[in-house]
Amino acid sequence: MLKNKGNFFILETEHTSLLLQTEGTAGYLYYGERLSDYTGAEGLLAQTGAPLSLFSQWGKTDFREPSLLIRHADGSVVSDFRLRSAKIAKRVLPEGLPASYGEEKCLRLEFIDAAARLKYVLQYVVYADSDTVAVSSFLTNVGKKTVQIERISSLQLELRGCFSFTSFDGAWGCERHRHSRALNGGVCENASFGGSSSHFRNPFVMLSNAGGCYGFNLVYSGNHREIAEEDDWGRTRLITGINPFDFSWELGEGETFFAPEAVMCYGKTEEETGARMRRFVSRHIVREKWREKERPVLVNNWEGTYFSFTREKILAIAQRAAQAGAELFVLDDGWFGRRDDDCSSLGDWTDYSEKTGGLETLADEIRAMGLSFGIWVEPEMISENSELYRKHPEYCMRVPKREPTRMRNQLMLNLADPQVQGFVFRAVSRVITQTKASYVKWDYNRYMTDCFDKGTRGGEYLHRYMLGLYSVLGKLIERYPKVLFEGCASGGGRFDLGMLRYTPQIWTSDNTDARERIAIQAGTAAGYPQSSMGAHVTASPNEQTGNRNSLYTRFCIACGGVLGYESDLSRATEEELREIAAQIAFYKEYRRVLQFGTYHALGESGRWAGFLTAEGGRAVAVVAAFEKRTYQKSLRVSFAGLDARAIYRVSIVQRDCTLREICVASGDLLNKGSVCVDDMFDTERECNPVYTRMFVLEKITKKALDRELRP
Ligand code: DGJ
Numbered sequence: 289m290l291k292n293k294g295n296f297f298i299l300e301t302e303h304t305s306l307l308l309q310t311e312g313t314a315g316y317l318y319y320g321e322r323l324s325d326y327t328g329a330e331g332l333l334a335q336t337g338a339p340l341s342l343f344s345q346w347g348k349t350d351f352r353e354p355s356l357l358i359r360h361a362d363g364s365v366v367s368d369f370r371l372r373s374a375k376i377a378k379r380v381l382p383e384g385l386p387a388s389y390g391e392e393k394c395l396r397l398e399f400i401d402a403a404a405r406l407k408y409v410l411q412y413v414v415y416a417d418s419d420t421v422a423v424s425s426f427l428t429n430v431g432k433k434t435v436q437i438e439r440i441s442s443l444q445l446e447l448r449g450c451f452s453f454t455s456f457d458g459a460w461g462c463e464r465h466r467h468s469r470a471l472n473g474g475v476c477e478n479a480s481f482g483g484s485s486s487h488f489r490n491p492f493v494m495l496s497n498a499g500g501c502y503g504f505n506l507v508y509s510g511n512h513r514e515i516a517e518e519d520d521w522g523r524t525r526l527i528t529g530i531n532p533f534d535f536s537w538e539l540g541e542g543e544t545f546f547a548p549e550a551v552m553c554y555g556k557t558e559e560e561t562g563a564r565m566r567r568f569v570s571r572h573i574v575r576e577k578w579r580e581k582e583r584p585v586l587v588n589n590w591e592g593t594y595f596s597f598t599r600e601k602i603l604a605i606a607q608r609a610a611q612a613g614a615e616l617f618v619l620d621d622g623w624f625g626r627r628d629d630d631c632s633s634l635g636d637w638t639d640y641s642e643k644t645g646g647l648e649t650l651a652d653e654i655r656a657m658g659l660s661f662g663i664w665v666e667p668e669m670i671s672e673n674s675e676l677y678r679k680h681p682e683y684c685m686r687v688p689k690r691e692p693t694r695m696r697n698q699l700m701l702n703l704a705d706p707q708v709q710g711f712v713f714r715a716v717s718r719v720i721t722q723t724k725a726s727y728v729k730w731d732y733n734r735y736m737t738d739c740f741d742k743g744t745r746g747g748e749y750l751h752r753y754m755l756g757l758y759s760v761l762g763k764l765i766e767r768y769p770k771v772l773f774e775g776c777a778s779g780g781g782r783f784d785l786g787m788l789r790y791t792p793q794i795w796t797s798d799n800t801d802a803r804e805r806i807a808i809q810a811g812t813a814a815g816y817p818q819s820s821m822g823a824h825v826t827a828s829p830n831e832q833t834g835n836r837n838s839l840y841t842r843f844c845i846a847c848g849g850v851l852g853y854e855s856d857l858s859r860a861t862e863e864e865l866r867e868i869a870a871q872i873a874f875y876k877e878y879r880r881v882l883q884f885g886t887y888h889a890l891g892e893s894g895r896w897a898g899f900l901t902a903e904g905g906r907a908v909a910v911v912a913a914f915e916k917r918t919y920q921k922s923l924r925v926s927f928a929g930l931d932a933r934a935i936y937r938v939s940i941v942q943r944d945c946t947l948r949e950i951c952v953a954s955g956d957l958l959n960k961g962s963v964c965v966d967d968m969f970d971t972e973r974e975c976n977p978v979y980t981r982m983f984v985l986e987k988i989t990k991k992a993l994d995r996e997l998r999p
Pocket of ligand 1: 590620621664731733776777778779795797798
């Protein structure tokens with residue numbers, strides 16, 4: 289809810305209040321737990337002292353990192369934006385960029401730099417149901433002189449107090465590991481430079497202290513930068529937006545530049561903040577068609593075959609997938625051009641019929657088995673050994689007269705060029721139409737180098753590439769609204785809200801080792817919903833690490849996201865297939881709670897970890913212990929997030945996915961106390977395993993309990 293109270297505005301959600309001063313100068317007055325009474329706010333506004341600013345400009349008396357920097361026609365970078373108006377208005381969507389949806393109104397603040405004839409607009413959109421506030425900004429040149437935007441961040445929040453800064457960092461195969469450090473009067477930076485949100489630094493960050501936790505994310509997939517800075521007045525500033533590195537945008541007369549949207553929220557704990565962010569993503573980022581819609585259980589052939597497959601092999605895997613109850617078969621890399629390894633054919637999105645035996649009929653045969661058909665593409669790329677490159681070498685991203693850098697033996701297409709965007713749109717459309725695919729895996733397997741386009745001004749390239757990508761994705765989802773797109777970037781190298789706006793789920797990591805996935809998925813789930821994370825059961829020993837784990841353990845961990853299987857199922861034994869069929873049946877039965885339940889992280893640092901997800905009267909929990917001490921037979925685990933006043937029947941999900949009841953207890957006791965899992969370490973005898981157990985917790989009524997207890 290948005291309301292005006294004299295010289296300030298109240299932005300209220302179910303559990304939070306944000307107060308903005310809007311007279312004289314604009315500033316933050318309060319952001320935190322919802323206030324029941326706002327009396328006295330005007331008085332507090334009248335007090336002097338270090339203000340908390342909504343944005344920052346360089347050249348006056350603020351010597352911290354600025355959120356806005358404009359080089360004027362005379363070469364100076366001094367700006368002086370003054371508040372002109374503050375009102376509740378219809379929100380202006382950022383042109384060409386993905387943005388949250390579901391709310392039309394915003395608090396719009398207009399600032400004018402009279403000397404430079406520039407108008408800067410900040411918009412605050414309140415999502416009451418997810419306790420989040422989305423912030424966007426744009427700059428319009430209302431004068432005649434062209435200026436250069438050197439930086440324009442999406443969101444600045446200032447708070448009083450000292451905080452620790454949490455980011456989610458990693459690399460290929462170990463994405464989004466949580467790291468926290470105290471700001472201690474200094475600066476922390478979290479940024480990406482390779483043209484995408486990256487495996488290295490995810491744009492989701494948090495600021496926390498004893499008073500609570502603030503979460504931030506950016507609806508953008510390109511280079512981003514978050515910076516947290518504590519000053520000697522005890523203020524902490526958080527800025528998020530496009531990375532100003534190699535960014536510079538020329539703004540001529542009458543032109544407007546839109547910064548990507550950002551989102552923030554407050555929670556009393558990290559857990560609460562995470563829950564709010566996850567709800568925001570599920571309800572206001574993931575597009576309407578897939579909003580809280582159950583995702584299919586898929587089987588993908590990649591780790592099962594890599595590039596070496598035949599039509600017969602694919603059909604044999606699909607046959608087994610159908611038998612086990614899977615719903616979707618995904619044909620991964622290798623079906624097009626002359627693609628036998630990663631050295632060729634990207635760009636030639638035509639059937640490699642010697643291998644597929646005819647792609648269209650292959651898709652039909654798979655559908656005839658009762659599965660839907662999905663297909664892999666990597667449309668932003670080009671191989672030098674391809675028909676496309678031979679015909680259109682000018683389509684690729686490179687600097688004239690310089691040797692381009694190859695990564696995974698490939699170059700990138702120049703999506704800043706509308707002609708190339710048109711090619712990509714047509715190529716992907718053709719694949720979808722021909723195969724009648726209901727799912728597309730959109731891969732992206734390298735970072736950007738050699739960025740250049742002869743029609744693009746220096747400093748604008750990286751952002752223009754993103755606008756090109758979003759334009760293609762936007763047109764594709766408009767043309768194929770029912771198709772489920774899954775994002776991917778060598779695993780989870782582009783796991784962000786920009787991509788999630790078009791691709792409701794994203795492949796979390798190429799590392800499918802159950803043990804390693806625990807931290808990757810926990811780090812991802814800190815800010816993104818379970819339904820956004822692709823999670824597959826793959827072969828043991830694991831392809832990436834060589835670790836062995838039971839099928840049960842691999843399944844338990846994959847239940848943390850959208851379940852899939854990725855191995856050569858045609859070689860699975862009958863016993864394995866029976867186990868997989870039971871797992872899939874179980875997953876379908878509990879899919880709502882697993883994909884859309886309220887998520888809670890569980891665990892005891894270093895000893896065991898896990899999660900619990902609850903919806904309605906049901907919860908499912910997975911716990912994983914990292915090591916067994918010689919004397920240890922059992923593990924005591926405690927749950928979280930259960931309804932304190934309800935009574936639950938707690939059962940262990942056994943290897944065949946039947947339930948074995950272990951106790952009946954109140955939610956309060958289960959949250960605060962612990963349950964002994966006596967057979968925790970019984971089954972895993974293999975090397976470097978992780979010991980897992982899955983639980984189903986179902987609410988039972990007092991009456992039913994009494995009936996059971998009656999002799
Ligand atoms: C990288 C992806 O993360 C994998 O799942 C797979 O699709 C390969 N690319 C195919 O080249």
